[in-house]
Amino acid sequence: MxxxxxxxxxxxxxxxxxxxxxxxxxxxxxxxxxxxxxxxxxxxxxxxxxxxxxxxxxxxxxxxxxxxxxxxxxxxxxxxxxxxxxxxxxxxxxxxxxxxxxxxxxxxxxxxxxxxxxxxxxxxxxxxxxxxxxxxxxxxxxxxxxxxxxxxxxxxxxxxxxSGSGSIAKLANQIIVNLSIAAVSEAFVLVKKAGADPRKVYEAIRGGLAGSEVLDAKLPMILKRDFTPGGKIAINHKDIKNVLETAKDQKIPLPFTAQLFQVMQALDVSGNMEDDHCGIIQYFERLAGVEVG
Incomplete structure (x- = not known):
């Protein structure tokens, strides 16, 4: 070698x-x-x-x-x-x-x-x-x-x-991963606030079209309130900023990603940037006045 x-x-x-x-x-x-x-x-x-x-x-x-x-x-x-x-x-x-x-x-x-x-x-x-x-x-x-x-x-x-193709792929990856976490977060805040059992809902939906590696990797952490970082919100915040800078240069509108960046900005203000990115759910929990898990 x-x-x-x-x-x-x-x-x-x-x-x-x-x-x-x-x-x-x-x-x-x-x-x-x-x-x-x-x-x-x-x-x-x-x-x-x-x-x-x-x-x-x-x-x-x-x-x-x-x-x-x-x-x-x-x-x-x-x-x-x-x-x-x-x-x-x-x-x-x-x-x-x-x-x-x-x-x-x-x-x-x-x-x-x-x-x-x-x-x-x-x-x-x-x-x-x-x-x-x-x-x-x-x-x-x-x-x-x-x-x-x-x-x-x-x-x-x-x-x-x-050159640059790998970095483009990573930006696409980060859009999908982080927006998927945000979608899971919104969904399970709804589940909890509306009175259903988040664990049972997870069991019910994970085998269908809503199932994903993101759901399987991140929801169990959320349910345990385990925000120990495997991928910090801070790092993903930086990545989403890179996405938006590249989109601006290429004149590409990315409305959902832009909103996600603002969610992460709010998590920065609340002191959550060192949490794992499944900690994105804390933004939605605060809006709804509920805690999943």
């Missing part, structure tokens, strides 16, 4: 890096949080500076909070391009806008360095068990180099098209 760099050891990144290590990959990691790096060392993962990752590794994976941080890690002082060896592919698994992915691709292409945008879906549980889905934008050559590692960290990967 090639030597793998991995930058960003958050909720998603740490289990992904661990899965690479357990599969026998030689992994060198970096994170901005020294406490996270200390825990990585305790788990047997080698750590180094960003420039060391660029200098020593054949392929680099990143999963970072936003596009500005991605650009700083790649192009900033002491960043990957200050020491990177060639040939190399940088794979950005962060949730960013297509324009940000295309910016990175164009600059790196001029340096003779490959780039793929490959955001993921599945949240922390699937990062832990290695069943993430990868949505990939880039060229075929870069994809083939990265594919064996996608197969370690996930259960599926699809090369969608050129």
């Amino acid at each position: 090639k030597k793998i760099g991995f930058i960003g050891l958050g909720i998603m990144g740490r289990p992904m890096a661990l899965n690479l290590l357990r599969a026998g990959a030689d992994v060198l990691v970096n994170d901005a949080d020294n406490n996270v790096l200390r825990m990585a060392k305790e788990q047997g993962i080698h750590t180094g500076t960003i420039s060391a990752v660029g200098r020593e590794c054949d392929l680099v994976f990143m999963i970072l909070p936003n596009g500005d941080i991605v650009k700083e890690v790649i192009f900033g002082e002491g960043g990957l391009t200050s020491s990177i060896k060639k040939p190399q592919v940088i794979c950005d698994m962060s949730s960013v806008t297509p324009a940000e992915s295309q910016y990175c691709h164009k600059r790196l292409e001029q340096m003779g360095i490959g780039f793929a945008d490959a955001p993921v879906s599945g949240g922390e549980p699937k990062a832990i068990d290695g069943t993430l889905s990868f949505m990939v934008g880039g060229d075929e050559q870069s994809y083939q180099l990265l594919k064996p590692y996608f197969e370690i960290m996930g259960s599926s990967s699809v090369l969608i098209g050129g």
